[in-house]
Amino acid sequence: QAVLTQPSSLSASPGASASLTCTLRSGINVGTYRIYWYQQKPGSPPQYLLRYKSDSDKQQGSGVPSRFSGSKDASANAGILLISGLQSEDEADYYCMIAHNSAWVFGGGTKLTVL
Amino acid sequence: EVQLVESGGGLVQPGESLRLSCAASRFTFGTYTMSWVRQTPGKGLEWVANTKQDGSEKNYVDSVKGRFTISRDNAKNLLYLQMNSLRVEDTAVYYCASFDNWGQGTLVTVSS
Numbered sequence: 001q002a003v004l005t006q007p008s009s010l011s012a013s014p015g016a017s018a019s020l021t022c023t024l025r026s027g028i029n030v031g032t033y034r035i036y037w038y039q040q041k042p043g044s045p046p047q048y049l050l051r052y053k054s055d056s057d058k059q060q061g062s063g064v065p066s067r068f069s070g071s072k073d074a075s076a077n078a079g080i081l082l083i084s085g086l087q088s089e090d091e092a093d094y095y096c097m098i099a100h101n102s103a104w105v106f107g108g109g110t111k112l113t114v115l
Numbered sequence: 116e117v118q119l120v121e122s123g124g125g126l127v128q129p130g131e132s133l134r135l136s137c138a139a140s141r142f143t144f145g146t147y148t149m150s151w152v153r154q155t156p157g158k159g160l161e162w163v164a165n166t167k168q169d170g171s172e173k174n175y176v177d178s179v180k181g182r183f184t185i186s187r188d189n190a191k192n193l194l195y196l197q198m199n200s201l202r203v204e205d206t207a208v209y210y211c212a213s214f215d216n217w218g219q220g221t222l223v224t225v226s227s
Contacts, residue, residue, distance in 0.1 A: 036214060038160075046160065048215040061215060095160055102174040104150060104162035 001025050004096055004107035011113045016086050020110050022079040022096030030072050035079030036097040037070060039090075040109075046095060052079065086114050117142045117216045121209065124221030131201055131225075137194040137211030137218055145169075145189040147214075151196045153207035154220070163209070164196065179205075201225045 005023045012018040020037075024030045034053040038046035048061040052070025060066070067084045083090055091114045096107040119142070123135040135151070150165040164175045164185040173185050184197040194211050201223075208220040 045210055045217040045220055046212075047217070051214070097160075102165070102172070103176065104152070104165065106152075106160040106162065109159045 002108065003028065003100060003105045004098065006094075006096060006107035006110045008108065009111045009113065011115060012086050014086055014088060014114055017082060017084045018086055018090075018112060020081040020083070020094050020096075020112065021073075021076070022081070022107050024077045024079075024098070026077070028077075028100070030077045030079060031074060033079075033098045033100070035070060035072070037068075037079075037081045038095045038097065040093045040095065041091075049081070049094075083112075088114050090114055119211045119213075119216055119218035121211050121218045121221040124209065124223045126224045126226065127201055128227050129202055129225055132197070132199045133201065133223060135196040135198065135209055135211075135221060135223075137196075139192040139194070139211075142192070142213075142216065144187075144192040144194075149185075149187060149194045150212050151185060151194075152210045152212050152217075153205075153223075154210070155207045161207075166194075198223070203227075 003025050034051045036051045037049040040046045049064050049068050050060050050070050052058045069082045071080045093109045093111050095109045118140045120138045148167050151163040153161050153163050166173045166185045166187050170187050182200045186195045203225050206225050208222050210220045211218040
């Protein structure tokens with residue numbers, strides 16, 4: 001079982017909100033980790049969006065709009081990236097990451113389609 | 116604006132070596148853990164290696180242990196990845212990254 005699991009794709013309409021999940025493997029407690037989120041568009045490197053551990057331990061990437069926000073669902077052992085007011089330019093691949101045992105571990109990515 | 120610029124990629128045959136470099140500017144390089152992350156075209160991200168701020172600790176993904184070596188020169192704001200005994204499956208775009216800044220990447224192709 002992968003350490004981090006993301007749905008492979010998600011579709012949402014312009015103006016709507018999209019909730020992207022990053023589920024941690026059983027036995028790895030989401031409460032322990034900062035969850036990092038990245039956006040990648042075709043032909044470009046990943047861009048840092050934000051990190052979230054708790055409401056008192058979070059960071060927005062430089063220049064990242066406030067409509068991108070992070071949270072957790074402890075019951076689902078998952079990190080969440082919420083994108084509100086979806087725009088066509090938000091169409092991209094989104095990756096979550098944690099620092100686990102001195103390594104970075106990435107989720108498989110979610111392809112967000114805005115249509 | 117922070118700049119991380121990778122170089123050194125190219126086409127090599129299996130078993131050969133390459134050394135990647137990453138030059139950092141407008142960036143407090145010495146205060147960051149730095150990583151190399153790779154991405155096979157059309158696929159996801161795979162962390163390869165990292166080195167702590169002072170270079171005292173280095174970590175590697177299992178598939179490159181014993182073949183790749185990460186190093187850094189904080190005086191020159193440079194990060195390196197020495198890749199030996201390259202395999203076809205090492206083919207990827209290699210990114211130099213801190214957690215919040217990434218370079219544009221350099222393509223490594225291993226093929227006979």
